[in-house]
Amino acid sequence: MTDQGSDTKTATTRFALPSRILHWLMAPMVIAQLFIGVTMVASLAYYPLLLAIHRPLGVLILVFAVVRLANRLTHKLPPFLATMSPAERRIASWSEYLLYALILIQPLTGWAMLSAARFPITLFGPLQLPGIAPHNIDAYAVLRQCHSAFAFLLFATFTAHVCAVLVHTLVLRDRLIDRMAVWPTKPPP
Amino acid sequence: MDPDDRGDEQVDEPADHGAENQPTGPRFGALTRRGALLGIGAVAGVAAVDVGGFAYAGGWLRPGALTPSRFADGFEQVYGRHDGFRRNHAKGLSATGSFASNGAGAAICRAAVFRQGNVAVIGRFSLAGGLPDQADKPGTVRGLGLLLQADGQQWRTAMVNIPVFLDSTPQAFYERTLVSKPLPDTGKPDPQKMAAFLDRHPETVAAMKIVKQSPPSAGFADSTFYGLNAFYFTNSAGTTVPVRWSVVPQDAGAVAAPPESFGKDYLFDDLIRTVAQRPLNWRLMLTIGEPGDPTNDATKPWPRSRRSIDAGTLSITAVQTEEAGNARDINFDPLVLPEGITASDDPLPAARSAVYSRSFTLRAQEPKSPSEVNVRQVLS
Numbered sequence: 389m390t391d392q393g394s395d396t397k398t399a400t401t402r403f404a405l406p407s408r409i410l411h412w413l414m415a416p417m418v419i420a421q422l423f424i425g426v427t428m429v430a431s432l433a434y435y436p437l438l439l440a441i442h443r444p445l446g447v448l449i450l451v452f453a454v455v456r457l458a459n460r461l462t463h464k465l466p467p468f469l470a471t472m473s474p475a476e477r478r479i480a481s482w483s484e485y486l487l488y489a490l491i492l493i494q495p496l497t498g499w500a501m502l503s504a505a506r507f508p509i510t511l512f513g514p515l516q517l518p519g520i521a522p523h524n525i526d527a528y529a530v531l532r533q534c535h536s537a538f539a540f541l542l543f544a545t546f547t548a549h550v551c552a553v554l555v556h557t558l559v560l561r562d563r564l565i566d567r568m569a570v571w572p573t574k575p576p577p
Numbered sequence: 578m579d580p581d582d583r584g585d586e587q588v589d590e591p592a593d594h595g596a597e598n599q600p601t602g603p604r605f606g607a608l609t610r611r612g613a614l615l616g617i618g619a620v621a622g623v624a625a626v627d628v629g630g631f632a633y634a635g636g637w638l639r640p641g642a643l644t645p646s647r648f649a650d651g652f653e654q655v656y657g658r659h660d661g662f663r664r665n666h667a668k669g670l671s672a673t674g675s676f677a678s679n680g681a682g683a684a685i686c687r688a689a690v691f692r693q694g695n696v697a698v699i700g701r702f703s704l705a706g707g708l709p710d711q712a713d714k715p716g717t718v719r720g721l722g723l724l725l726q727a728d729g730q731q732w733r734t735a736m737v738n739i740p741v742f743l744d745s746t747p748q749a750f751y752e753r754t755l756v757s758k759p760l761p762d763t764g765k766p767d768p769q770k771m772a773a774f775l776d777r778h779p780e781t782v783a784a785m786k787i788v789k790q791s792p793p794s795a796g797f798a799d800s801t802f803y804g805l806n807a808f809y810f811t812n813s814a815g816t817t818v819p820v821r822w823s824v825v826p827q828d829a830g831a832v833a834a835p836p837e838s839f840g841k842d843y844l845f846d847d848l849i850r851t852v853a854q855r856p857l858n859w860r861l862m863l864t865i866g867e868p869g870d871p872t873n874d875a876t877k878p879w880p881r882s883r884r885s886i887d888a889g890t891l892s893i894t895a896v897q898t899e900e901a902g903n904a905r906d907i908n909f910d911p912l913v914l915p916e917g918i919t920a921s922d923d924p925l926p927a928a929r930s931a932v933y934s935r936s937f938t939l940r941a942q943e944p945k946s947p948s949e950v951n952v953r954q955v956l957s
Contacts, residue, residue, distance in 0.1 A: 422631070423630070423631065423634055426631055426634045426635040427634040427635070429635075429644075429645065429646075429931075429934075429935075430634065430635050430636035430642070430644040430645070430646070431644070431645075431931065432643060432644070432645060432648070432747050432924075432927060432928035432931050432932070433747075433924060433927055433928070434927075435645070435927055435928075435930055435931035435934070436912050436920065436926075436927050436930050436931075437927075439930075505908065505937065505941075506906075506907060507731075507908075507910075507913065508729075508730070508731050508913065513916055514730065514916040516729060516730075523902070523906070524901075524902075524906075525901065525905075525906040525941045526901075526941070528937075528938075528941050529938075529941035529942040532938050532941065532942070533942065543631060547624060547627050547628060550623065550624075550627065551620055551623070551624050554616075554619065554620040554623055555616070555617075555620050558615075558616035558617075558619050558620060559613050559616035559617055559620065560608070560616075561608060561612070561616070
C-alpha cells in the first residue's frame with residue numbers, strides 16, 4: 389500500500405490522485421464505447437466507421453482497466469461518508485467490483501468474439517491483434533450474446549453509479565463527488 | 578479488493594476519524610425541501626437523458642428507422658425463417674482453392690495479395706434469396722463469396738453474376754426485397770406494388786435493362802462474378818484510384834454442354850461434377866475508374882473503355898458440403914479489406930457489412946440444419 393504523501397484531511401477523504409485521474413480518463417471512454425456500440429449495431433450507414441473506432445477503443449479500455457486494477461490493489465480507499473448506511477456501503481462496494489469486472493471482461497469478450505468469427509482484429513491501418521479464441525461459430529454465438537449482455541449490465545451499473553453519486557451530491561448535499569474530484573474543492577466541514 | 582480495505586479502518590487510524598465511518602445522520606449543509614426536490618429533479622433528468630439517449634441510439638425509440646435487425650427481418654418476412662442459414666444467399670456450397678497473383682495488381686494496390694505468389698482461398702457459391710432449398714433456376718442471381726488471406730491480411734468479397742446492382746441505396750434494396758415477395762395465388766410479386774416501386778426508382782429500371790443484355794451463362798463454372806461496388810486502391814507510392822473488380826471465367830466463350838437434367842439442384846450438381854474433374858479458373862480483373870465515373874452508385878456501369886488489370890488466376894480446386902468450420906461459418910463481409918483497399922462513398926458496402934453481421938449473429942445462435950447441396954450425394 390502506498391503512502392499518499394500528505395497528511396491533510398483532504399487527502400485522506402479523497403481517492404488517491406492516480407485513482408482519480410484514471411477514473412476521469414476512463415469514464416468518457418467507457419461511456420463513449422457503450423454509446424458507439426449500441427449505435428453501431430442499429431446503423432446501416434455508420435456501422436463500419438463506428439466499428440473502426442469501437443475495436444481500438446476497446447483495446448485502449450482494456451489496457452487502462454488493467455492499469456486501474458493494479459492501481460486499485462495498491463491504493464487505499466478513503467472512508468465512506470457518514471451519509472451512507474451499511475447496506476448502501478455494501479451495494480457501493482459490490483457495484484465497484486462489478487464495474488471493474490465488466491471493464492476487464494467486456495473488451496476481452498469482444499476480442500474473443502471477433503477471433504471466433506475469424507475476423508481480423510484490426511486496430512489502425514495494418515496493425516492487427518492476434519486471435520484469442522478458436523474459429524468456431526458456436527463459440528462466436530455465445531461470446532456475441534455475452535458481449536450484449538455485459539454491455540447492458542455495464543450500462544445499467546454505470547447509470548446506477550452516476551445516479552447514486554448525484555443523489556448524494558445534489559440531494560443529500562454531502563459532497564460525495566469531492567472524493568473523486570480532480571478539481572479544487574472546499575475543505576470538508 | 579474487499580470491503581475492508583478502506584483506509585480509515587487501519588489500526589493506526591486516529592479514533593476520532595474512524596467515527597466518521599458511522600452513519601450519524603446528515604451533517605452537511607442544511608437540507609431544504611426545495612433544494613432536495615431540485616436535486617431529485619436533476620438526478621431524474623440526468624437518468625432520463627442517459628437511458629433515453631441509449632435507447633434512441635439503439636433504435637428502440639425509432640420504430641421507423643431501418644436498422645440491420647429490421648433489414649434481416651425483412652428477408653424473413655419474404656422468405657420465412659430458416660434457422661441456421663444466411664438471410665440472403667441461403668442456398669450454397671463451400672469451396673477452396675487458391676489465387677495465383679501475377680504481380681500486375683501491385684501497380685495500383687499495395688495489399689500483399691497482389692504481390693506475385695499464391696494465396697489460399699475459401700469460397701462459397703450461392704443463389705440469391707433466403708430459401709436454403711429453393712430449386713435452381715437459370716435466372717436466379719448467382720453469388721460467389723471469397724476470402725483471400727495473404728500476410729495475415731484478409732480480403733473478403735461477395736460477388737454476383739450481374740454486371741450492375743439493381744439498387745443504388747440500402748433503403749431501395751430493402752423496399753424492392755419486400756415488394757418482390759411472391760403472392761400466394763400467383764407465385765409472382767404484386768404487379769401494382771412492383772410497378773409503383775419502379776416508378777419511384779428509374780435507376781433500378783435502367784439497371785434491369787443492362788442486366789437483361791447479359792443473359793446468365795449455363796452454370797456457375799462459366800459465370801462472370803462482379804464485385805459491383807467501387808473501392809479505392811492505394812499503391813506503395815500512395816496513389817489512390819477507384820476500382821471495381823470481377824472474376825472472368827477462363828472457359829468463357831466455350832460452348833457450355835447443356836446440363837444433363839434440370840433437377841432441383843442442377844446448377845450446384847454440375848458445379849460439383851465439374852470440380853471433381855478439373856479445377857475451375859477465373860481471371861481477377863481490376864477495372865480502374867476515371868474522374869467522373871460514379872463510385873457511389875452500383876447501378877451505373879463504367880464505360881467499357883476503362884482500363885482493366887488482369888491481376889492473376891483464381892482457381893477453385895475443391896468443393897465441400899456446407900458444414901461446421903468451412904465457408905458456411907464465414908461472413909463474406911465486403912468491408913473486411915486488406916491494407917491498401919478502402920471503401921468508397923458507395924452506401925451499399927456499409928449497409929451490407931452491417932446486415933451481414935446481423936445475419937451471421939442470428940444464424941450462429943440458431944440450430945443448424947444440413948445444406949440442400951450435398952457433395953457426397955451428387956458424386957455417389
